[in-house]
Amino acid sequence: MSSVPSSPLAAPAAAAYDPDARLSALAWLRANLFSSVWQSLLTLAVAFVLIRFFWFVLDWGVVNAVFYTTDPDVCRAATGACWAVIAEKHRPMLFGLYPYDEHWRLVLMMAIYLGTVVLSLWPRCWNLRFLVPLWIVSSLSIGVLMFGGVLGLRYVPTSEWGGLPLTMLLFTGTVLIGMPVAVLLALGRRAPLPVARGVSVVFIEALRGVPLITILFVAVNVFPLFLPAGVEVNKLLRITVGIAIFFACYQAEVIRGGLQAIPRGQYEAAASLSLSYWQTTRRIILPQALRISLPAITNHIIAAMKNTSFVIIIGLFDILTATTAVMQDPLWRKFYIEAYLFVAAVYLFFGYALSLYARQVEKWIASGRI
């Protein structure tokens, strides 16, 4: 029955097979789009705007666009978009200040990174005997590729890192440091020990209350004052930890929400099996709490991806700030919109991939696979 397509235009033909479908399609249109004069006007107005918008996108982005040229004047002459700017500038946008001749190392690094991440997200690989060696090997190779200084590779200090690889490293560092801290803070806030509770509450409330930029300022400018003379902690590391801690404070509250949803009976059943606090937490409580809060956790992880742009305050250029810098070039400056659209597409790609994955995880959970 319901497999008959019920487009309102095809309704008379479909009617013979499925009068309900025709009725419901028309009824749906009437109820949702044309239920009153005002509603109808609004529907028409929105349709007009949408059509105009798509027409513009087509006209500007495709019909009159310049897709390839090395001459900015060709772009200036055109009335459409200048996608050529991406081909022209993609390397400094994607790789920032990293030495031009060494960009191949970053391409290799990103391949290793993405491969490792994709494997780690795949349930069939969730086995420490596989994941631990995998992460050790790929971290080492990524370190060698990024820093160099061995195997005949030229040494590149962190002050010259940038672009998408920097975004990836910051993001990964944020999540890998931030998630465990978030879990500990969330547990601490509900711990039986008053000291743990106090520390967690003060930590979370104090850091959630200030803007990220303030935390980063402290991490970069104030924190070194407390170190003994001669001791130096890498700036990039400091800023990663700063972003991670900020991330952790929000994430901790999300996880706490999940913890609160666990019925008391679960703790009691675990206690009656004489499981210890940590056994109960690790095997009974956290697996359930993290599943419950997964949608909100994903939300903050995606937000963390975008917070990586704050590295600008230590003069490092992630993909967004690298693009801003690149687009200062007077020859191409006019086409900054196209360049930013490119960056947006990169963010969208990773952000959307993350949310698709999170949705898949929810399905796996619902089907009992994990």
Place this chain on the structure above:
Amino acid sequence: MTQSAKPGPSADPVIRMSHVSKWYGHFQVLHDVSLDVRKGERVVVCGPSGSGKSTLIRCINRLEVHQSGQIFVKGLEMTDNVKNIDTIRRHIGMVFQNFNLFPHLTVLENLTLGPMLTRQMKKSAAEDLAMHFLRKVRIPEQSGKYPLQLSGGQQQRVAIARSLCMEPEIMLFDEPTSALDPEMIKEVLDTMIELAESGMTMIVVTHEMGFARTVADNVVFMADGRKVESGPPEEFFGNPREERTRAFLDQILKH
């Protein structure tokens, strides 16, 4: 009732509660309750809702903390001492009204978790043990399912098997059939009767008076946090001494 179906309890008390009192704030839930349970004895605790039955048995494995009086399990006193609590809990299994199975684990994982974590059993040995007890409660074919895929009666039998996998000497039941549809009550009671016949020491909070009559060695009646009356079932049901007991029995046996 033959002697073999109902092996007599031995003389030494495995649980001794003496003059136990407990308060929630200013509200006293338990008033000076004393109770001895000997090895192999089956005690049924009954009484109106809110009379402190759950609180009483939950004090025995310290899901609740009593404030005065003493509780001994196998000669060990229940105090704040974490090691004692742990040792005592290892001797005691508990079955809850709402089953409290771990919903994110399969039936088999629910059963093997305790033995693997607290008794350092190898996975294969723990699984053998789990299957043994799943056969005992007659649902070995459900081992791969998740708790929420089972009926209430099946879930409660899994919960019983989960406790048995810890090989406890004492089993506490807190209204194990109260959350069940009538047609499932019998399968759980049958499982409990078999357990009783195997000589397990049991304290059962229940309103199933038929179960109390056939299985109990001692029936305890609680009201308002006090142990009002206790005695063997023949006496308790045949000739209750206290007016409150009679009123309670009249009411509950009418159905």
